Amino acid sequence: MLVLVALCLALSSGITVFAQTPDETLRSTLGTLREASFPDKEATVATIADSGHPGAPFILTAFLEDRLYSRDSDLAIVIVKSGETETFDLVDPLTQADAGNVPKDGFTKIGTNNRLRRVLRTTVARFTLASPDAAVRLSAVQNMLRSLDDQTMDLLRARAAIETDAAVKDEIEIGLAMSSLDSGDAAAKLVAIDRLSDRVTTDVRNRLAAFLEKNPDGSFVEADDKVRAAAASAVAHIDNVRSFYSGVETLFFGLSLGSVLVLVAIGLAITFGVMGVINMAHGELMMLGAYTTYVTQLLMPDSIGLSILVSIPAAFVVSGLAGVILERTVIRFLYGRPLETLLATYGVSLILQQTVRSVFSANNRAVETPAWLSGTWQINQALAITNNRLYIVLFTMLVFALLLAVLKRTRLGLDIRAVAQNRSMARAMGIRTQRVDAMTFGLGSGIAGMAGVALSQLTNVGPNLGQSYIIDSFMVVVFGGVGNLWGTFIGGMSMGVVNKLLEPYAGAVLAKIVVLVALILFIQRRPRGLFPQQGRSAEGH
Amino acid sequence: MSTSRFFGPGEAGPNATTDRGGTVFLAIVALVAVGVPVLNQFVPSSSPFHLSPYAMTLIGKYMCYAMLALAVDLVWGFCGILSLGHGAFFALGGYGMGMYLMRQIGTRGVYGNPVLPDFMVFLNWTELPWFWYGFDRFWIAALMMVMAPALLATVFGWLAFRSRVTGVYLSIITQALSYALMLAFFRNDMGFGGNNGFTDFKDLLGFDLQAGSTRAVLLAVTAIALGLSYVACRAIVASRAGRVVRAIRDAESRTRFLGYKVETYKLWLFVISAAIAGIAGALYVPQVGIINPSEFAPINSIEMVIWVAVGGRGTLYGAAAGAVLVNYAKTVMTGAFPEIWLYALGALFVLVTIFLPRGVVGLVRRQTS
Numbered sequence: 001m002l003v004l005v006a007l008c009l010a011l012s013s014g015i016t017v018f019a020q021t022p023d024e025t026l027r028s029t030l031g032t033l034r035e036a037s038f039p040d041k042e043a044t045v046a047t048i049a050d051s052g053h054p055g056a057p058f059i060l061t062a063f064l065e066d067r068l069y070s071r072d073s074d075l076a077i078v079i080v081k082s083g084e085t086e087t088f089d090l091v092d093p094l095t096q097a098d099a100g101n102v103p104k105d106g107f108t109k110i111g112t113n114n115r116l117r118r119v120l121r122t123t124v125a126r127f128t129l130a131s132p133d134a135a136v137r138l139s140a141v142q143n144m145l146r147s148l149d150d151q152t153m154d155l156l157r158a159r160a161a162i163e164t165d166a167a168v169k170d171e172i173e174i175g176l177a178m179s180s181l182d183s184g185d186a187a188a189k190l191v192a193i194d195r196l197s198d199r200v201t202t203d204v205r206n207r208l209a210a211f212l213e214k215n216p217d218g219s220f221v222e223a224d225d226k227v228r229a230a231a232a233s234a235v236a237h238i239d240n241v242r243s244f245y246s247g248v249e250t251l252f253f254g255l256s257l258g259s260v261l262v263l264v265a266i267g268l269a270i271t272f273g274v275m276g277v278i279n280m281a282h283g284e285l286m287m288l289g290a291y292t293t294y295v296t297q298l299l300m301p302d303s304i305g306l307s308i309l310v311s312i313p314a315a316f317v318v319s320g321l322a323g324v325i326l327e328r329t330v331i332r333f334l335y336g337r338p339l340e341t342l343l344a345t346y347g348v349s350l351i352l353q354q355t356v357r358s359v360f361s362a363n364n365r366a367v368e369t370p371a372w373l374s375g376t377w378q379i380n381q382a383l384a385i386t387n388n389r390l391y392i393v394l395f396t397m398l399v400f401a402l403l404l405a406v407l408k409r410t411r412l413g414l415d416i417r418a419v420a421q422n423r424s425m426a427r428a429m430g431i432r433t434q435r436v437d438a439m440t441f442g443l444g445s446g447i448a449g450m451a452g453v454a455l456s457q458l459t460n461v462g463p464n465l466g467q468s469y470i471i472d473s474f475m476v477v478v479f480g481g482v483g484n485l486w487g488t489f490i491g492g493m494s495m496g497v498v499n500k501l502l503e504p505y506a507g508a509v510l511a512k513i514v515v516l517v518a519l520i521l522f523i524q525r526r527p528r529g530l531f532p533q534q535g536r537s538a539e540g541h
Numbered sequence: 542m543s544t545s546r547f548f549g550p551g552e553a554g555p556n557a558t559t560d561r562g563g564t565v566f567l568a569i570v571a572l573v574a575v576g577v578p579v580l581n582q583f584v585p586s587s588s589p590f591h592l593s594p595y596a597m598t599l600i601g602k603y604m605c606y607a608m609l610a611l612a613v614d615l616v617w618g619f620c621g622i623l624s625l626g627h628g629a630f631f632a633l634g635g636y637g638m639g640m641y642l643m644r645q646i647g648t649r650g651v652y653g654n655p656v657l658p659d660f661m662v663f664l665n666w667t668e669l670p671w672f673w674y675g676f677d678r679f680w681i682a683a684l685m686m687v688m689a690p691a692l693l694a695t696v697f698g699w700l701a702f703r704s705r706v707t708g709v710y711l712s713i714i715t716q717a718l719s720y721a722l723m724l725a726f727f728r729n730d731m732g733f734g735g736n737n738g739f740t741d742f743k744d745l746l747g748f749d750l751q752a753g754s755t756r757a758v759l760l761a762v763t764a765i766a767l768g769l770s771y772v773a774c775r776a777i778v779a780s781r782a783g784r785v786v787r788a789i790r791d792a793e794s795r796t797r798f799l800g801y802k803v804e805t806y807k808l809w810l811f812v813i814s815a816a817i818a819g820i821a822g823a824l825y826v827p828q829v830g831i832i833n834p835s836e837f838a839p840i841n842s843i844e845m846v847i848w849v850a851v852g853g854r855g856t857l858y859g860a861a862a863g864a865v866l867v868n869y870a871k872t873v874m875t876g877a878f879p880e881i882w883l884y885a886l887g888a889l890f891v892l893v894t895i896f897l898p899r900g901v902v903g904l905v906r907r908q909t910s
Contacts (some may be wrong), residue, residue: 018801144737180738278709278712280843320882330891330895333895334894334895338708338709339623339708339709339712340713340894340898341894342623342709342843343843343846343847343850343890343893343894344890344891344894344895346843346847346890347847347886347887347888347889347890347891347894348887348890348891349887350884350886350887350890351883351884351891352885353883354880354883354884354887357880357883358880457683471717471720471839473718474713474716474717475713475717476715478710478714509724509727509728510728512724513721513723513724513725515718516718516720516721519714519717520697520714520717520721521700522720523702523706523710524701524703524704525704525707525712527704527705527706527710
């Protein structure tokens with residue numbers, strides 16, 4: 001009879017077990033938490049984790065963050081989403097659906113202690129480590145590395161063995177290697193140092209360098225000679241790699257500064273180099289380009305990213321037209337009198353500055369940077385390149401290539417070169433030299449306008465924008481050799497690189513002074529620049 | 542060079558026998574040297590003929606600019622060297638005077654240090670930099686006001702003229718020179734007061750700079766210096782060397798082939814011109830009471846050239862008159878219509894270069910003949 005009863009009970013309980021859905025099982029497991037002791041809770045956590053229920057990570061995270069409560073009225077477990085005010089926003093633990101907003105009283109928190117929290121943290125970490133999203137895994141690894149213990153290290157080792165994503169695997173191995181540096185075992189240290197030597201971040205380098213330090217009494221911090229030697233060579237390797245990349249970075253900074261110089265000078269290379277006009281209003285033509293960018297953004301406020309592309313041709317047209325008007329009204333009276341063009345165009349630059357001041361006010365205007373221009377490109381741990389610098393370099397290359405194409409491949413370019421080489425012969429051959437003059441000046445001015453678009457992304461757009469670049473642009477043209485576009489290109493790039501190479505030693509201002517003085521001395525040695533014009537047309541200048 | 546287009550052989554600058562314009566100019570300068578201090582000091586302030594200290598300072602400023610214009614005209618008008626570095630020579634002279642005046646402040650500075658100027662104490666310097674030694678004595682300082690610009694002009698001119706850097710190229714590198722100097726003087730470590738330069742001067746040769754009588758004497762001295770500079774410049778251009786210089790302007794290669802040492806003539810002229818600019822700067826600083834790196838700004842040097850162009854290049858007195866005219870217009874217009882001033886100045890540049898290549902003096906001469 002007793003046996004029968006026991007059998008019946010066992011059967012019935014077995015039947016109920018089998019009859020329960022996974023949801024019900026989990027719910028009843030949770031139900032035990034309210035009255036459970038800490039060791040019991042630990043066992044329950046393991047049960048929940050092993051249940052394979054999709055809601056398990058969510059519940060355990062809430063538990064870890066002290067957001068798991070038991071409702072006093074029906075003893076049901078709920079998760080509190082937020083409880084900053086008088087009330088709780090409740091969430092159902094299984095379905096994660098909202099379960100209403102209720103007053104705070106009438107709930108009992110499921111308490112935790114240190115030991116339980118550690119278990120919870122490990123369990124949650126195991127879940128996130130298994131996440132299908134590599135970014136989630138990576139941040140989980142980074143979180144775990146901050147507080148390593150034996151358990152988490154085991155977890156990480158297990159994950160590293162099956163990890164498919166290279167970045168995550170790398171992160172785990174580096175973290176484990178860093179931690180084994182702190183262990184007493186010399187062999188483990190050697191393995192770790194070997195693993196770390198191709199990791200070029202500052203914290204790894206500093207950690208390895210710490211092995212080489214001495215205690216106050218003169219003995220080494222690290223007793224083992226082999227470990228010290230390995231650490232020393234690893235540090236040397238890391239330093240080598242880092243200094244190589246910082247050299248690459250300096251070179252890139254120099255090229256991007258050089259690109260700006262080339263960009264601001266290249267329009268002048270046309271007006272000054274080809275036509276012999278000292279256009280002091282060149283800077284103001286760039287300023288017009290920058291303001292064109294500003295106006296374009298005002299006209300299309302919803303698509304800033306597109307507006308910058310629109311403003312490039314717009315600035316070319318605006319500044320180019322201004323250049324044509326300038327040539328027709330002022331400069332054509334002054335051909336062959338370069339010093340006089342200097343004075344007259346300086347007057348024009350004052351008028352343009354004041355016009356901008358009257359129209360847009362004397363304050364700087366804010367030109368927004370489109371999202372696709374900002375941000376950085378992280379090439380590796382030691383080298384990151386900002387996108388706007390990269391785009392400036394590309395833009396300069398593009399403008400330069402276009403200009404070369406116009407000069408070499410179009411009818412206008414042919415006319416421009418013909419007039420520059422021999423004006424009267426060109427006229428005799430039927431070229432309308434006056435028209436070509438205006439077009440040439442317009443071309444140079446238009447390029448100045450395009451440079452202005454680039455400058456609007458780099459500096460303040462204000463009435464004085466042009467003045468700050470005019471001396472640089474003249475120096476680039478003279479340095480490169482008047483009348484030689486490639487000279488301008490190479491001259492500008494090398495000025496930029498030299499400037500950036502000097503900056504770490506001399507500071508920005510002194511570097512600039514040194515470059516200016518060096519250029520002055522250079523022009524004394526070679527008055528016609530890097531690439532002097534050869535032949536008969538050289539006499540004209 | 543094509544400058545000869547504007548100066549035919551017969552009309553190349555002032556002629557020794559018929560320098561009527563120069564005589565009028567010297568007479569006006571003499572009148573100012575005596576009249577302005579008298580009107581300021583001895584005419585009671587209730588009288589309509591009384592000249593306010595403000596007006597007197599303004600006149601003193603204009604005369605310094607006139608001297609500077611003489612210096613620019615000497616090299617540009619007579620030798621075709623368009624220097625855009627004269628602002629730097631002017632500023633260097635001014636800094637020389639400023640250093641002397643700073644040393645004179647002594648213990649009256651904010652920090653009361655008997656040797657170090659305030660800005661050095663502020664930068665926690667404990668010793669006077671070597672290049673400040675001697676500036677407490679006026680004669681050394683006065684020598685430096687002339688020598689510093691002259692030395693710079695010597696080195697720069699020697700390098701540039703020897704390698705035959707001419708025309709536009711010379712203009713551009715002189716501009717780069719003054720730009721580099723401006724950047725350098727903006728640096729605090731240079732020992733020239735950085736951004737703020739020098740100001741709060743107390744006295745000059747023991748005379749209080751705020752006193753009306755000191756300022757009156759200063760104005761008279763400036764007028765005399767202007768007159769002497771004019772006489773010196775005229776003597777140079779009227780001399781045989783002056784004729785060679787004009788020959789260089791009109792046909793440099795031919796002059797060289799005739800056996801003249803073109804570089805030497807150019808260098809001397811450039812150095813003398815720089816020294817005059819330096820003296821102008823030195824006289825300018827105690828009257829306006831401040832010197833800072835913005836005096837080196839390239840725009841200043843270009844403006845000086847405009848004064849000369851407006852007045853009439855190659856006439857000396859025309860250049861001086863141009864400086865006074867343009868600056869008077871600037872004073873009036875920046876006060877009355879500040880937004881129009883730059884339009885007016887810009888238009889002046891354009892119109893004068895296109896329609897008045899010989900400036901106001903050329904216009905007057907055409908009217909009279």
